[in-house]
Amino acid sequence: MINNKVLGIILGGGQGSRLYPLTKDRSKPAVPIAGKYRLVDIPISNCINSDIKRMYVLTQFNSASLNAHIKNTYHFSFFSSAFVDVLAAEQTIQSDKWFQGTADAVRQSMHHFLQNDFEYALILSGDQLYQMDFNDMIKKHEESGAEISIATYPVDAKDATSFGLLKTNDENIITSFIEKPGSELLPNWTSDVGDEMKAQGRDYLASMGIYIFNRDLLKKLMDNPNTNDFGKEIIPQAIENHKTLSYQYEGYWEDIGNIDSFFEANIGLTDDVPQFDLYNEKGIYTRARILPTSKISGSILNRAVIGDGCIIQAEKIERSVIGIRSRIGKNSLISNTYMMGNDFYETLEQVAKEKIEIMMGIGDRCYIHNCIIDKNCRIGDDVRINGGTHIDDIETDTYMVKDGIVVIKKDATIAKGTIIG
Template identity: 90%
Template sequence: MINNKVLGIILGGGQGSRLYPLTKDRSKPAVPIAGKYRLVDIPISNCINSDIKRMYVLTQFNSASLNAHIKNTYHFSFFSSAFVDVLAAEQTINSDEWFQGTADAVRQSMHHFLQNDFEYALILSGDQLYQMDFNDMIKKHEESGAEITIATYPVNAKDATSFGLLKTNDENIITSFIEKPGEELLPNWTSDVGEEMDKQGRHYLASMGIYIFNRNLLKKLMDNPDTNDFGKEIIPQAIENHKTLSYQYEGYWTDIGNIDSFFEANLGLTDDVPQFNLYDSNGIYTRPRILPTSKISGTILNKAVIGDGCIIHAEKIDRCVIGIRSRIGKNSLISNTYMMGNDSYESLKDVADNKIDIMMGIGDRCYIHNCIVDKNCRIGDDVRINGGRHIDNIETDTYLVKDGIVVIKKDATITKGTIIG
């Protein structure tokens, strides 16, 4: 079934510099998460589970791997109107510039959107972790007679300065909005968020960057070439003249904007009952791969999420997410680590003929702690990586340390006996 009233528009973001080096060779929505998915799978899956099966993904930075992932993943029936298409920034008669912001990305792509019949545009971010039934949000939008609906999330004072904050009246209609206020302004922006949220100290309503626009209004707003961003310009200006509803969401949601939040979101999946629950009837979809089951020999596993096709001989794996096709050698200790895995297996003949000095994966007798290991890395035997706040931020050709997290760069080789931290 397809909800033909709604068109999904997923914003791929810009350079994603706060997630560097994970975004060095790929766009932010293409960053691997949870051992087998990509970030873009989250909003696409939420749409599919809400019967919204016509989607555009807007991107302009390192989009090749994202294009390939979407092409290889989201196939619908030949007799269906469903699609997931990538729209990269393009030169046209009307514009020869890159996307200048979230609203400008939508503006430059409007001629593609308007080729479709729809009543509402659902605009989503490509770098958030959450599970939401958009049908309820759409229903509230229709019932209220709103022209715009913004999904909102209660946050605490520490986080409030990083978001657009809003206030509402008794009918949840937004009356005022401010983008990323300073701490001194926060006392004026508290909201009635409900008893449970109040107990948690989450007194501020933040915009989640999830919007519903009526088609005609979006078209009208996009006619103004001087507004480039939804949060900074479109939303603050629109609430003055257009009925804008707040749709308060209280489930799990995190904005994966930096290395620290990305790291914690992934390791959170190892909890007994994770806040972001992959083990749900409304699952997350991704590329179907024909991989063997994982093979684990003599390893103590504690709070470990293991992807398909892994070969593991480690001594212990503790609170780790291990991605597809990962290889971990004997007597290695791995903890608090997200290992993204590999894109392919290495030839057993090349290994037997000693053509490969350091195999993809983690070697024998290694100690890896507080670490993100990007795709296709080679970590030699006897390597010790001990991440933590005791290490200064630093970047080399093969790794980066940020806020105590060691990130091994994609395709990097860490030579045997290396010590980091």
């Protein structure tokens, strides 16, 4: 079944500098998450689970791996109108510039969108972790007669200054909006968020960056070339003249904006009952790989998430996510770590022929704590990586320390006996 009223538009974001070095060679939506997925799988899966199966993903930075992932993952019936297409920034007669913001990305791509028949444009971010049934939001949008709907999320004072905040009337119609207010302004921006949210101190309604626009209004708003961003310009201006509904969401939602939030979101998956629940019928879709089951020998596993095709001989793995095709050697201790895994296997014949001294994965007798290990890394025997707040931020050719988290860069080799932290 396809919801033909709605067209999904997923914003791939800009350069992703706050997620560097994970975005050094890939766009934000292509960053691996949870050991087997990519960030872009989250909004696409939410759309598919809501019967929205016509989607565009807008991107302009390092889009090659994103293109490959989407091409190899999302195949629909030849007799269906369903699709997931990547639209990279392109030079046209109307514009020869890169996307200047979220609204400008939509503006420059409007000629592609308008080739489709739809009533509503559902605009999503490509770097958020959540599960939402968009049908309920669309239903309330229609019932209210709104021209715009914004998904909103109750936040506390600590987080409120990082978001666009809004206030509503008794019918959940937005009456005012402010982008990232200073803390001195917060007393004027509290909202009626319900008893449970109030008990948690989450008194402010933040925009989640998830929007529904009526087709005709979006087309009209995009005719103004002087507005480049939804949060800073389009939304504050539109609520004065167009009926804008707040759709309050109180489930799990995490904006994967920086290394710290990315790390915590992944490690959180190891909880007994994780806030982001992958274990349900409406799960997350990703590329179907033909991988063997994981083989684990002599290891103690405690709150560990293990991807397919791994070969593990570690002494202990605790509160860690281990991605596909990972290899971990004997007597190694891994804790509080997200290991993304590998894109391919190295055979013993390759190792011998190419005289590879350090194989992909983690060697013997290693200690790894508070660490993100990007794809295809080689960590030699007797390496000690002890992340934490005791380490200053630093960047080298092979790793980076950010907020106490050690990030081993993609394809990096860490020599035997190296000590970090």
